[in-house]
Amino acid sequence: MELLHQLNIGLHIVCGTLAMLLGLVPMLGRKGGAGHRRFGRWFLLATAGVLLTAVLGLAVFNFxxxxxxxxxxxxxxxxxxxxxxxxxxxxxxxxxxxxxxxxxxxxxxxxxxxxxxxxxxxxxxxxxxxxxxxxxxxxxxxxxxxxxxxxxxxxxxxxxxxxxxxxxxxxxxxxxxxxxxxxxxxxxxxxxxxxxxxxxxxxxxxxxxxxxxxxxxxxxxxx
CATH class of the missing domain: 1.20.58 (Methane Monooxygenase Hydroxylase; Chain G, domain 1)
Incomplete structure (x- = not known):
């Protein structure tokens, strides 16, 4: 169980880092273009990973x-x-x-x-x-x-x-x-x-x- 907890923490950190990097492009770049939409979708996917691992950690490992x-x-x-x-x-x-x-x-x-x-x-x-x-x-x-x-x-x-x-x-x-x-x-x-x-x-x-x-x-x- 401890190994799974550490893996979940590692995935949480990776997804969070990606979300913070990817989110800079649609936030600071040209609005409405293909790049804005593409990086926006990637940001949402990374954010979903952050939130899923957070929910898993709070509900299963350490509320x-x-x-x-x-x-x-x-x-x-x-x-x-x-x-x-x-x-x-x-x-x-x-x-x-x-x-x-x-x-x-x-x-x-x-x-x-x-x-x-x-x-x-x-x-x-x-x-x-x-x-x-x-x-x-x-x-x-x-x-x-x-x-x-x-x-x-x-x-x-x-x-x-x-x-x-x-x-x-x-x-x-x-x-x-x-x-x-x-x-x-x-x-x-x-x-x-x-x-x-x-x-x-x-x-x-x-x-x-x-x-x-x-x-x-x-x-x-x-x-």
């Missing part, structure tokens, strides 16, 4: 409740960011609503359970992580009230916000684990950088010409 919140947030950010592109022409589907509701219930349940879990990480970091997941899932449930606006423009910011957040959630988990002597800065520092990038990219796209020309429907433009 650590304070890491469950990071896993939940990273999984949901990557899933919802990917779905924002896939559903840009038609809007979120019922599946998106059910997944958002499931993660919202899970995050609230984990908040309640943290009172009996040993908190190795700074409590403020853990609660803010779960708070971010609550905010994101509530927003995703609210999207069904403004589908036309979401299909017209907001899907782009939705994708941007969640994929960059997923990337820096991985980086924060990495730095918080390998640089414990610099806590809590090693835990929230990468997230602050991610927030600045999200705001910068968001302002950049907001200053561009409208994504939909007058007289063209949102569904036609996004198809």
């Amino acid at each position: 650590r409740g304070y890491l469950v919140g990071i896993v939940l947030l990273s999984v949901y950010q990557a899933w919802s960011g990917f779905r924002a592109v896939r559903r840009r022409a038609t809007g979120p589907a019922p599946l998106d609503g059910w997944v958002a509701a499931g993660f919202l219930v899970s995050s609230v349940g984990l908040v309640a359970g943290l009172r009996v879990i040993e908190l190795v990480w700074t409590p403020g970091i853990i609660y803010s992580t779960l708070g971010a997941l609550v905010v994101m899932t509530i927003y995703d449930l609210a999207r069904f009230r403004f589908l036309a606006l979401w299909r017209r423009t907001l899907w782009r910011y939705d994708h941007l916000w969640k994929m960059i957040s997923a990337y820096f959630a991985l980086v924060s988990a990495f730095t918080g684990t390998v640089l414990p002597q610099y806590k809590p800065y090693s835990q929230f520092g990468p997230s602050l950088l991610g927030i600045m990038l999200i705001l910068g990219f968001g302002l950049y796209y907001a200053r561009q010409r409208p994504l939909v020309r007058p007289g063209v429907s949102a569904g036609s433009a996004a198809a």
